[in-house]
Amino acid sequence: MFYPKTPFLGNPLLEAEILKVNSSALAPLLEWLCRTPKVTTYRVNTLRVSVDAFRKKVVEKLVARYGPESPRVYGLPNLPEVLCIDPLAERLIQTSPDSRLKEVIVDTSCGAALLRGAHIYAPGVLAMESNAQLEELVSVYADLTGKCKRGSITRYDSSVKIFLGTGKVLMQRYQLFNNSDQPANGIAVEMQSNVSGVPSLGDLSNEDALLQNLPSIVCVRVLDPQPGECILDMCAAPGNKTSHIAELLGDQGSVVALDNSASRVRSMLPKLAVYNSITAHVFDSTKTVAPDPAPSGEVTGPPFPCGSFDRILLDAPCSGLGNRPQLSCNIKKPKVLQSYPNIQRRLFGQAVQLLRPGGTLVYSTCTVTEEECEGLVSWALRKFPEVRLVDATPRWGGAGLPLPDLDATKSCLLQRFGHSEENIDTVGFFIAKFQKES
Numbered sequence: 001m002f003y004p005k006t007p008f009l010g011n012p013l014l015e016a017e018i019l020k021v022n023s024s025a026l027a028p029l030l031e032w033l034c035r036t037p038k039v040t041t042y043r044v045n046t047l048r049v050s051v052d053a054f055r056k057k058v059v060e061k062l063v064a065r066y067g068p069e070s071p072r073v074y075g076l077p078n079l080p081e082v083l084c085i086d087p088l089a090e091r092l093i094q095t096s097p098d099s100r101l102k103e104v105i106v107d108t109s110c111g112a113a114l115l116r117g118a119h120i121y122a123p124g125v126l127a128m129e130s131n132a133q134l135e136e137l138v139s140v141y142a143d144l145t146g147k148c149k150r151g152s153i154t155r156y157d158s159s160v161k162i163f164l165g166t167g168k169v170l171m172q173r174y175q176l177f178n179n180s181d182q183p184a185n186g187i188a189v190e191m192q193s194n195v196s197g198v199p200s201l202g203d204l205s206n207e208d209a210l211l212q213n214l215p216s217i218v219c220v221r222v223l224d225p226q227p228g229e230c231i232l233d234m235c236a237a238p239g240n241k242t243s244h245i246a247e248l249l250g251d252q253g254s255v256v257a258l259d260n261s262a263s264r265v266r267s268m269l270p271k272l273a274v275y276n277s278i279t280a281h282v283f284d285s286t287k288t289v290a291p292d293p294a295p296s297g298e299v300t301g302p303p304f305p306c307g308s309f310d311r312i313l314l315d316a317p318c319s320g321l322g323n324r325p326q327l328s329c330n331i332k333k334p335k336v337l338q339s340y341p342n343i344q345r346r347l348f349g350q351a352v353q354l355l356r357p358g359g360t361l362v363y364s365t366c367t368v369t370e371e372e373c374e375g376l377v378s379w380a381l382r383k384f385p386e387v388r389l390v391d392a393t394p395r396w397g398g399a400g401l402p403l404p405d406l407d408a409t410k411s412c413l414l415q416r417f418g419h420s421e422e423n424i425d426t427v428g429f430f431i432a433k434f435q436k437e438s
């Protein structure tokens, strides 16, 4: 069965030029990007519920679905809020389609979510064969080329569609492709099995727990927020790390969440409103430092005077190439990738000024390019002698890549979640921790 070996569909310019890794490392990296991380992780809000209580609910669902062969659910050392769900046993995974079933085609981002255990939501469906009835089982494929016509009625014939799994129809063609002003929403196909073996439970996130990649959880643990502190989350939407910060503060202290996207801030507000410690603002974080002299009186929102924060999280906008599985990358031009270091550096410069002496700054990205990760660190150490690199613990990722001006002692302080990591199969991610001199 065909499975992609690169998210760039063989665009060598993007592969070599942009990832900037040597050619022998490139092939395994690209293949790794296309594969699905097998372990599902939830972060439990321990201010509301114990991890054990949430674990019981997850186990109940798994047993109802898979019976005595349901996968293992377990915690991790040093990360007491994390719950992991293993993949299904190899022999229970259906890897090839049943040719008697009708076909459903989905886009690649829906396909990627499906491989990580999601059901199929209506907007992700590109085509469904005619006469598929409610509750009927269908074979689900992803269209890698983007050439499948939306609403197509006939079987989509392509050598680069990939089989993803089998699901049960919950919405029919007339509901999916109704051409009305109200696009269809809700679950269109409930997955029964997928080729990755990640249990198809859908997203169990609620106020008690959040489906979140392990490196994102580690990132906030590296920031290490302490009750009573004043913390800035510079690029906060959709607020997943912001809520984790508030939980580690015991909701005691202040978390300022900024994002320049009004719609993204609007949609995270209800979720963050349950925490007393969080205030969110639509704001361009490249302008967060107040002009000198700072305005007198109480500062209730951005911009802020220099030295206002004990800790800052800069979870920077980035190329997002670490998101796995990546069945096809939507960045098609090198120019797009080359734009990120510029904004990352501008945001970093603001963060250094806003940090109090002795304060902590964590820089993170969900990508794998050298320039947005180790390259940024190397630039920052040259540009800002007042910050030094400190050990990004607790450690779950590997060391950073060595660079000519980032020696092995320094790159060992970084955390890179990449394809050469043997112990942990998760998304690509990068974490660096800095301290400002007192």
Ligand SMILES: C[S@@+](CC[C@H](N)C(=O)[O-])C[C@H]1O[C@@H](n2cnc3c(N)ncnc32)[C@H](O)[C@@H]1O
Binding pocket: 216, 234, 235, 236, 237, 238, 239, 240, 241, 242, 258, 259, 260, 261, 264, 283, 284, 285, 286, 315, 316, 317, 318
């Ligand atoms: C990687 S996402 C942040 C994810 C978030 N920290 C979380 O864990 O839920 C990057 C965010 O940066 C925001 N962003 C991009 N440029 C920005 C700027 N100049 N100022 C503030 N936010 C910005 C984007 O809107 C996006 O929401």
